[in-house]
Amino acid sequence: MTRLATDRLVPRNVHPGAWWLWAIGLATVASRTRNPLLLLLVLAVAGYVVSARRSHAPWARAFIVFLKLGLIVIAIRTLAQVLLGTPLPGTVLVTLPEVPLPDWMAGVRLGGEITAPSVMAALTEGLRLATVLACIGAANALANPKRLLASLPAALYEIGVAVVVALSFAPSLLTSVHRIRGARRLRGRPDRGVRGMVSVAMPVLEDALERSLSLAAAMDSRGYGRRANLTAATRRATAVLTLGGLIGICLGTYGLLDGTGPPALGLPVLLVGVAAAGVGLAFAGRRTVRSRYRPDPWRLPEWVTTLSGVAAAAASIATGILMPGDLAPQLLPLTELPLPLLATVGLLLALLPAWVTPPPPDGMAAAPLSSPRATRTDVANSEPPADTTTSPSQERADRDAATPSTAATGPPVPRESRR
């Protein structure tokens, strides 16, 4: 197999960073347009890629969750507009009884006429938010959030671990709520209703705290937080560079996404910010002694994925400059909605990852490894041993590697793999 074919066909995890950049590209398109056709296209593209490339792991269900969240957002946005907002002039759909409000609430209206344009505008606004949410959901479903955190620069490692602990806190909290509610039932106390929930809260929190403490103890015992010594000056320079860089990134992103600010606030500030933060992080990285086990590689599929996201975003930005009316069109009548060619082509490019990226390894599945496909995955994942020359220092690190007798014992057949 050629290198290219290997990259595309052999199942492996695509670098989580690539998926996130791709998703951010799509989210940029969504946040810059109020054209429902383009928004629906973004949703379709994200949905297609997710269904083609997600694994069976628990986090792969995130997309559906975010879609549901999006529906709720649309509903709330529309209801708020219909009940509270000032109506846009146009065809009146329904007239609700208007509730008279005191003078100091001027500008707020409760009830009254509901017009087609205002409903349509609210729906589109909601759809835009929902689409941005769906893009985040797509990134979550395609990339294990913990793996993304693991690929953070060494300096951000500790923040990353804090986030990891928080991430595992939420699902374990749900499990303990479930378990402890069951236990209440076993003590003969109500397990439903408000009182049941409130009395469960205390034991659940205790349980979660205890769990966090034992996790912290385990992490400490396993060497978390070891660090090398650095001078005070380096530490200060690091802090200034990192903080300044992060502020730059925030300002630049805002300028880029908003589209109404001065052009100088967009890309240039973002780039300067990224550079400063990068140098800062590189400095700070020297503080930790950590190394990475099997980092996800960044190869051609990752480049294509990232660039396709960037292309979609760039096409929509270009459309905004060339034909601003197409991104924020007159919403009614629906038959006259424009579909800008450039932005559409850009979005279709973002479909590429569905074909050019390798499929995810099936081993992440919760189900037992029994399908022939899974066997292929295992073969694919055990890369040939690295033929690097071993340095003397490595030799020393390896001096206590397992003796031949342990290696020769071979794998005992695990009895529990088929449950």
Added chain:
Amino acid sequence: MINFDQVTISYPEAAGPALADVDLHVPEGELCLVVGRTGSGKSTLLRAVNGLVPHFTGGTLHGRVTVAGRDTADHPPRELADVVGMVGQDPASGFVTDVVEDELAYTMESLGLPPDTMRRRVEETLDLLGLADLRHRALSTLSGGQRQRVALGSVLTAHPSVLVLDEPTSALDPPAAEEVLAALQRLVHDLGITVLLAEHRLERVVQYADRMVHVPGDAAPLQDGSPQTLLATTPVAPPVVELGRLAGWDPLPLSIRDARRQAGDLRVRLAELPPNGTPHRTPGEQLAVTCELAVTYGPVVALKGVDLDLREGEVIALMGRNGAGKSTLLRALTGLNRPDAGAARVVGSDPATLRPKELVRKVGFVPQEPADLLYADTVAAECAAADRDADAPEGSCRALLERLVPGSDPAAHPRDLSEGQRLGLVLAIVLTARPPVLLLDEPTRGLDYPAKRRLVTILRELAADGHGIILATHDVELAAAAASRTVVVADGEIVVDGPTSEVVVGSPAFAPQVAKILAPQRWLTVEQVADALAVTP
């Protein structure tokens, strides 16, 4: 390798020190077994080895603890991570990542080892512990035994020279436990790792130990010596040793093999005696029944076509490997899991539809995490609440607790109790309602031998009173001593169902030690043998 010099550890608000004037020196390459009653300070001793006590838990440590020449006073646990590998009682609570392979690499990443070293050690460890097929599995989908092996592997990859294990086999089925212990022994023999191991199930580990430390509790001095000499007198002893004491064997046997070689005379003496089984009353009315029961978790079938009935006065031991569906069956009988097909009935009604207040009078359930049933701030308040919940006369829960775990402090917080004391408390709470059906999931986890004996007595009395009891357990000794019937579950189906004396004697995995020693005769417990010998001197 591990040195304790005049170490005294005390916690604030505790009456006396947890450990006093401990002198312990474990040389390199030794497997040292720490035994003692529940709550005697074994865990404190183990956690002092890598500095978790006092760096993490608080409290004061007087004296000096050194490991491989490093003093824990100025080396926090993270600075000892390359020397000491520590596996706690609940391995799942220490997992940092979410995939097996990443978990194995985590310690090495923290230590900053070069990538190809990590790669090779992960492969070696996967093979050593039989985890190769699980390498890409999410940790949350593993069974108890698999988790324990991953936890062990995750510290082994750093190639520590000391391994500290707190009850490594307590949650495992007998074959899985043997697998873990075999792996441990290989580490000790081939790699010269020093192991400090606390375990209640002495019958599983004592034969592997070079050295034994008995922590008597109440800050009394440690007893330290070879397993043979110590076990002659300690209150905690496995059945093989008790049988040896009874028969007056010298040297005291520690393994089945040693005991069988000395058991010739005893077998001859016992051959003429009828192995009178533990007196069990004849089963009465049907209390609980399942009919074609099937339960699934998503795509995983946990139970299928299970027919089981429980009658008055029966004690059923539910055995089978980790993840076979034992807990699911118990949970279905309490209505915590709804059946996907078939039905479960307890005293004539469907447990899933019962109101909690009615449920508790029909079925009592001690879950695997006994602490789930505890809410109050003190043991006394918990007992009072149990009396109220069950409409039992005041003090009945306290009386039960006193019998199960004597001398527990009524003012203590339930979460500060040791694992064994906590289980005793929960047992007492559940038994307070005296439900006709009693279900216990792994009741002997963390219990020492005396507590286990008291549990067996209580279970027998309850059975004699007409209660029906199901124990899901890996503890073959408990099943042999308490159960009248044994049901073996595999892959969600019932494989064997019959009288305990027949089922366990026939199976090498589930036979208790006494049965193995005295085979082909059918003796199950030391107590039986003692009774028989007492009748005819």
